[in-house]
Amino acid sequence: MNQKMQWLRNKMSSLNLQGMIVSNPVNIRYLTNIQAEGILLVTRKENVFITDGRYIEDVHNTLTLFDEIVVYDVRGLTRDDYENFFMFCENVGFEENYVTYAKYKEYMHKYKINNLVETENMIEKQREVKDEEEIENIKKACQITDQCFAYILKYIKPGMTEKQIAREIDDYFYKNAEGASFETIVASGENSSKPHAIPSDRQIKEVDIITIDMGCKVNGYCSDMTRTFFVGEMPEYVKPVYNLVLKNQEQVLNDMRENSNTKQIAKMVDNDFRLHNYDLIHALGHGVGLDIHEAPTLSCYSENILKANMVVTDEPGIYVTGQFGVRIEDTVLINKGSCEALTKSPKGYIII
Amino acid sequence: MNQKMQWLRNKMSSLNLQGMIVSNPVNIRYLTNIQAEGILLVTRKENVFITDGRYIEDVHNTLTLFDEIVVYDVRGLTRDDYENFFMFCENVGFEENYVTYAKYKEYMHKYKINNLVETENMIEKQREVKDEEEIENIKKACQITDQCFAYILKYIKPGMTEKQIAREIDDYFYKNAEGASFETIVASGENSSKPHAIPSDRQIKEVDIITIDMGCKVNGYCSDMTRTFFVGEMPEYVKPVYNLVLKNQEQVLNDMRENSNTKQIAKMVDNDFRLHNYDLIHALGHGVGLDIHEAPTLSCYSENILKANMVVTDEPGIYVTGQFGVRIEDTVLINKGSCEALTKSPKGYIII
Numbered sequence: 119m120n121q122k123m124q125w126l127r128n129k130m131s132s133l134n135l136q137g138m139i140v141s142n143p144v145n146i147r148y149l150t151n152i153q154a155e156g157i158l159l160v161t162r163k164e165n166v167f168i169t170d171g172r173y174i175e176d177v178h179n180t181l182t183l184f185d186e187i188v189v190y191d192v193r194g195l196t197r198d199d200y201e202n203f204f205m206f207c208e209n210v211g212f213e214e215n216y217v218t219y220a221k222y223k224e225y226m227h228k229y230k231i232n233n234l235v236e237t238e239n240m241i242e243k244q245r246e247v248k249d250e251e252e253i254e255n256i257k258k259a260c261q262i263t264d265q266c267f268a269y270i271l272k273y274i275k276p277g278m279t280e281k282q283i284a285r286e287i288d289d290y291f292y293k294n295a296e297g298a299s300f301e302t303i304v305a306s307g308e309n310s311s312k313p314h315a316i317p318s319d320r321q322i323k324e325v326d327i328i329t330i331d332m333g334c335k336v337n338g339y340c341s342d343m344t345r346t347f348f349v350g351e352m353p354e355y356v357k358p359v360y361n362l363v364l365k366n367q368e369q370v371l372n373d374m375r376e377n378s379n380t381k382q383i384a385k386m387v388d389n390d391f392r393l394h395n396y397d398l399i400h401a402l403g404h405g406v407g408l409d410i411h412e413a414p415t416l417s418c419y420s421e422n423i424l425k426a427n428m429v430v431t432d433e434p435g436i437y438v439t440g441q442f443g444v445r446i447e448d449t450v451l452i453n454k455g456s457c458e459a460l461t462k463s464p465k466g467y468i469i470i
Numbered sequence: 471m472n473q474k475m476q477w478l479r480n481k482m483s484s485l486n487l488q489g490m491i492v493s494n495p496v497n498i499r500y501l502t503n504i505q506a507e508g509i510l511l512v513t514r515k516e517n518v519f520i521t522d523g524r525y526i527e528d529v530h531n532t533l534t535l536f537d538e539i540v541v542y543d544v545r546g547l548t549r550d551d552y553e554n555f556f557m558f559c560e561n562v563g564f565e566e567n568y569v570t571y572a573k574y575k576e577y578m579h580k581y582k583i584n585n586l587v588e589t590e591n592m593i594e595k596q597r598e599v600k601d602e603e604e605i606e607n608i609k610k611a612c613q614i615t616d617q618c619f620a621y622i623l624k625y626i627k628p629g630m631t632e633k634q635i636a637r638e639i640d641d642y643f644y645k646n647a648e649g650a651s652f653e654t655i656v657a658s659g660e661n662s663s664k665p666h667a668i669p670s671d672r673q674i675k676e677v678d679i680i681t682i683d684m685g686c687k688v689n690g691y692c693s694d695m696t697r698t699f700f701v702g703e704m705p706e707y708v709k710p711v712y713n714l715v716l717k718n719q720e721q722v723l724n725d726m727r728e729n730s731n732t733k734q735i736a737k738m739v740d741n742d743f744r745l746h747n748y749d750l751i752h753a754l755g756h757g758v759g760l761d762i763h764e765a766p767t768l769s770c771y772s773e774n775i776l777k778a779n780m781v782v783t784d785e786p787g788i789y790v791t792g793q794f795g796v797r798i799e800d801t802v803l804i805n806k807g808s809c810e811a812l813t814k815s816p817k818g819y820i821i822i
Contacts, residue, residue: 170751170752171665171749171751171752171789172664172665172666172751172752173666175663175664175791175792176664176666212571214570214571214572214575215570215571215572216570217570217571218566218567218568218569218570218571219564219566219567219569219570219571219574219588220566220567220588222571223566236571236572281644285641285644289637289641292633292637311527312524312527312528313523313524314524314525314528397523399522399523399524400522400523400524437523439527440527
């Protein structure tokens with residue numbers, strides 16, 4: 119059995135779970151490498167993946183004997199089969215943060231489970247700390263993101279639309295990686311005041327401000343980086359805001375390491391912004407892995423302690439409604455006594 | 471108040487619901503046009519959308535006074551505010567097929583609701599039957615899909631990879647629509663035997679078979695079309711399979727109209743496939759709208775009666791493991807006495 123499935127079985131036994139239903143496809147991929155619709159059952163006797171005709175061939179190609187996962191076609195299973203999976207299991211774990219209320223009721227009924235137990239994101243929590251291979255994938259994704267940013271700085275010319283630039287970035291990621299890890303944001307001029315702007319037909323002006331938030335995937339693992347930069351010249355009124363965001367982004371990089379308290383770090387940024395009459399209107403950061411947003415959350419509202427080999431973002435931003443915004447973001451690897459920004463694109467004033 | 475919100479309030483009152491929590495973002499978009507993270511509350515007194523700082527500006531730009539929706543920033547709400555929303559509501563509806571078990575428990579607690587009532591996909595069911603504007607959007611998306619197919623037939627040359635072709639399709643949709651409505655499938659040679667193949671680096675050969683499954687979005691509304699076609703020549707051994715799939719795909723178009731029973735139609739296809747020692751291994755079709763896959767499902771396992779102005783797919787396929795596959799799919803508008811394929815690309819033998 120692979121290490122991750124072995125970890126899950128050990129964890130289950132420590133929680134007195136005799137069975138477990140894994141429904142979240144990202145968790146299934148994490149544990150088994152399977153990328154298919156279906157459900158993973160960990161029973162007393164075996165590991166079972168139930169899928170349908172569309173995926174059977176692919177799943178068989180993904181798995182090896184070593185994985186010890188039995189694959190069933192949903193169409194071959196009878197009511198008795200379902201009831202037998204968790205027979206004599208006192209407690210069966212499920213993913214209460216992924217499974218809908220309707221599915222929860224269906225599981226109880228279909229598998230005849232008496233006690234379906236909440237597992238409090240235990241797999242997501244395990245995913246927070248990355249192993250070597252995962253870190254390698256994220257590093258590669260970050261490298262490609264840096265290369266893409268260098269390329270796009272040369273590519274952008276006044277008159278191009280936000281959409282066109284976003285498309286060029288996506289193309290770059292499609293050719294050099296597994297595509298973008300989320301919908302690329304290219305927000306220019308007053309659009310940059312929207313943290314989640316959708317690329318529009320707005321054309322880049324001779325003098326302009328642009329925020330680009332982008333990332334790609336390598337073997338399923340994501341990168342995430344934001345830079346705000348300038349076309350023609352950098353307006354004087356933007357400088358204090360840019361400096362404030364950058365100072366805090368770098369201070370956070372100084373402070374993040376194993377055992378740092380993320381709430382304290384986020385509060386520090388929020389306090390400094392407030393001192394200058396701004397606000398940290400979104401989280402300071404989030405975990406990055408197979409999901410572009412995953413645990414832990416770094417914000418004033420949630421207490422998390424960083425661990426070595428976590429990968430998180432550091433992305434303070436200030437948004438002046440209807441005028442402009444500045445956000446600077448790196449993907450960051452947490453180490454014992456320090457941290458390392460895996461995205462390494464320049465952060466000083468960039469004027470193209 | 472807009473018609474769709476008015477419909478919801480009428481429906482709620484017929485179900486004796488004094489309040490409703492709408493969590494599914496696609497349902498929120500359907501009802502309000504809002505495209506933002508957040509939650510829609512329909513209370514005794516008002517319609518409320520709760521979102522966060524990232525979206526406030528955008529949401530205000532989307533809504534008009536006519537919508538009668540009050541927007542709150544999640545950060546400005548106190549525990550009392552939450553408890554007041556559904557005060558004196560005996561029954562509050564929720565979306566049990568969207569809301570996780572954990573959220574269900576959170577809602578009960580946060581809003582102090584005594585009776586959170588399952589609403590059995592009532593909004594999804596309402597979405598099945600499209601209004602004029604929705605149909606116009608889907609028609610446009612289907613037209614662009616046809617144009618893209620005509621373009622791509624000329625574009626494909628031996629030596630190109632599946633990825634490259636998929637990328638060209640995505641580019642076309644990005645330029646001429648709101649992008650692809652799902653991950654474009656380009657499956658060639660033996661890859662075509664996988665119904666959900668991911669475009670690979672496999673190069674198109676001088677003589678080859680290609681299945682392309684593609685669609686785009688217009689104002690959020692999707693199209694969905696599949697064609698299987700040939701490079702160089704069409705192998706003799708593929709012809710009987712192609713003919714069998716096409717015959718059934720066209721028979722379904724003949725049979726679908728208001729009041730048709732989708733289970734019977736799917737069984738007819740499955741029976742005909744079985745007569746020839748094949749199998750219908752996936753559903754015959756699905757609804758298309760703001761979601762690429764939505765209600766109703768057309769399959770041997772679910773009983774649905776078609777209604778006028780539903781938009782569904784008709785997509786039989788046969789897959790010979792490790793060898794090849796054939797799927798032919800149209801997006802179809804259901805009318806009173808007939809139906810209309812909205813995707814109109816040719817379905818005879820296509821050899822490029």
